[in-house]
Amino acid sequence: MPEFAEEEKTERRWSRSLPCLTDALESLNDRLLFAVPKKGRLHQACLDLLQGSDIQFHRHSRLDIALVKNHQIALVFLPAADIPTFVGEGRVDLGITGRDQVAEHEVVVPPTAESGVDEVLDLDFGRCNLQVQVPEKGTITKPEELIGKNVVTSFTNLAESYFRKLEAEQEGGEAVANGSGKPKLKTNIKYIGGSVEAACALGVADGIVDLVESGETMRAAGLKAISTVISSTAILIKNRHPSSAANEALVTLIAARIRGVITAQRYVLCTYNIHRDQLDAACKITPGKRAPTINSLEEPGWVAVSAMVEKKKISLRMDELEKVGAEDILVMNLENSRTKES
Ligand SMILES: Nc1ncnc2c1ncn2[C@@H]1O[C@H](COP(=O)(O)OP(=O)(O)OP(=O)(O)O)[C@@H](O)[C@H]1O
Ligand SMILES: O=P(O)(O)OC[C@H]1O[C@H](OP(=O)(O)OP(=O)(O)O)[C@H](O)[C@@H]1O
Secondary structure, eight states: OOTTHHHHHHHHHHHHSOOOHHHHHHTTTTOEEEEEEOSSTTHHHHHHHHHHTTOOBOOOTTOSEEEBSSSSEEEEEEOGGGHHHHHHHSSOOEEEEEHHHHHHHHHHSOOOSSSSEEEEEEOSOSOEEEEEEEETTSSOOSGGGGTTSEEEESOHHHHHHHHHHHHHHHTTOHHHHTTSOOOOOSSEEEEOSSOGGGTTTTTSOSEEEEEESSSHHHHHTTEEEEEEEEEEOEEEEEEOSOOOHHHHHHHHHHHHHHHHHHHHHHEEEEEEEEEGGGHHHHHHHOOOSSOOEEEEOSSTTEEEEEEEEEGGGHHHHHHHHHHTTOEEEEEEEOSOOOOOOO
């Protein structure tokens, strides 16, 4: 019997007759549940990651659950903001969301020994900063100047905790900053679900707390950042419930696969030829992730070197290699990888 024949059979049965959500949940049995953002900025990058990790599934258009054909896994498609709740408090084992969303959740639901989430892996995409922003042409230049004013955000918990600390610091109230006692917040924090950047121009806010990546949205709205509340990237999280050994093994396998894809995206393989006299200098430029591989060439005195180099630094490294006499420098993309964690 081929590997994963049972998983494939169940998936085919699903494909023939689309189950309703309750039926779907019943047929999940002992599958590991893996939450993935159903839309928004992280969605496509997550689908690419699943494909790179050979997690095969077919998602029906009206169903937020998909059975994985080649593992004991079911994917659940959920809003990024809700994933920390489902993973931390429910039966969902693994999830991908932003570190900002985990922090927003943990302000009101602090993790305990058996609930909440643990970060398994930084996924190196979805990089952004949650920042305090004010009108470029206004008079406010420091976040303290927003105390007692209107602040609009989708991250009310983080914003509230940020301004609570600021207010306490201003009053020299260490006890409040430590969280032991919560007087009424002077700053008025209001929730808005999207297009937060419009709030100042529309007269709803004196300042906002919103995500910034390129800064284009902020500039287009005539805003400037005056402080950073939290920096974020997408992360793989798992719940803290003591899980079965089978689940633990599957979590480890999935994490290893995803780590392999992320590493392959981050690095390239650089090979070149160099005279032995210059080998030390060249190896300092390309030390590799672990160490460079060095092979002798048929040509006396010359060696071939290959080393992993961070993709974003490769042009610089090639310039440096040329300067120390490297020849035939070639750069190759990596399809996938398994390397020692560093
Ligand atoms: N401009 C951005 N650049 C990079 N990552 C971002 C950006 N905006 C958001 N993110 C990341 O993606 C996560 C989800 O944000 P996104 O706005 O796409 O969510 P969403 O589920 O579509 O919610 P909404 O319907 O409220 O917009 C954020 O919590 C953050 O970690
Ligand atoms: O710095 P930038 O690269 O311009 O990205 C920042 C924007 O991206 C996010 O919103 P998104 O576009 O996801 O839509 P939303 O306003 O509906 O949340 C965020 O809330 C900012 O508005």
